[in-house]
Amino acid sequence: MINVRPAIALDAPSMARLLNPIIEDGSTTAIATKVTGDVLVTWMADKYDRDAWHVAVNNGEEVVGFQWIAQGGDYLPPEAAEIATFVQIGQTGLGIGSKLFDATRRAAKDLGYAWINANIRADNEGGLIYYQSRGFQDYGRIEGYEMANGQKVDKVLKRYDL
Structure with missing residues (x-):
C-alpha cells in the first residue's frame, strides 16, 4: 500500500x-547533477514560502516517489506553481504519481495558486503521458534548452488550471 504525506x-x-x-x-530530468539529502533539505527550506513537498511511502515507510510545487520564480506569474x-x-x-498529484493539487489550492506549470523534456515520453493523464494541457515549448551539463533538449510546457 502506498501512503502520501x-x-x-x-x-x-x-x-x-x-x-x-x-x-x-539522464533521459527524463533536466537536473544534471547528483544531489545529497542536505541539498534536498536546502531546497525544501521554502525559499518562496509557497512550496509544498510530498512523499509517497510504502508500508515500510520507504520513499518510492516525491513531488513538489514551488513558486515559479521570475518566469511565471505569482499565481502559477512549478511542479x-x-x-x-x-x-x-503503479498509481504513485496519481496519489502524489492528488495531495499536490490540494496543496496548490490551499497555497492560493490558480494553475500549475509542468516543464517537461520533450523526449520524456513517460513524463508527457503522466502530466497529460492528470489533465495538463500543452501551452508552449522551449526549443534548445541548455541543461547544466551542456546538453540541449526541447521542453514542452503544460498547464493545469485549478
Whole structure:
C-alpha cells in the first residue's frame, strides 16, 4: 500500500537515493547533477514560502516517489506553481504519481495558486503521458534548452488550471 504525506527533512536522504539514479540515467530530468539529502533539505527550506513537498511511502515507510510545487520564480506569474515529480525507477505505472498529484493539487489550492506549470523534456515520453493523464494541457515549448551539463533538449510546457 502506498501512503502520501508531507515530506520532512528526515525523508531527504531517501529522496536523494531515489532521485540520483534518475539523474544518472539522464533521459527524463533536466537536473544534471547528483544531489545529497542536505541539498534536498536546502531546497525544501521554502525559499518562496509557497512550496509544498510530498512523499509517497510504502508500508515500510520507504520513499518510492516525491513531488513538489514551488513558486515559479521570475518566469511565471505569482499565481502559477512549478511542479516536479519523481518516482523510483521500476515503480512507475503503479498509481504513485496519481496519489502524489492528488495531495499536490490540494496543496496548490490551499497555497492560493490558480494553475500549475509542468516543464517537461520533450523526449520524456513517460513524463508527457503522466502530466497529460492528470489533465495538463500543452501551452508552449522551449526549443534548445541548455541543461547544466551542456546538453540541449526541447521542453514542452503544460498547464493545469485549478
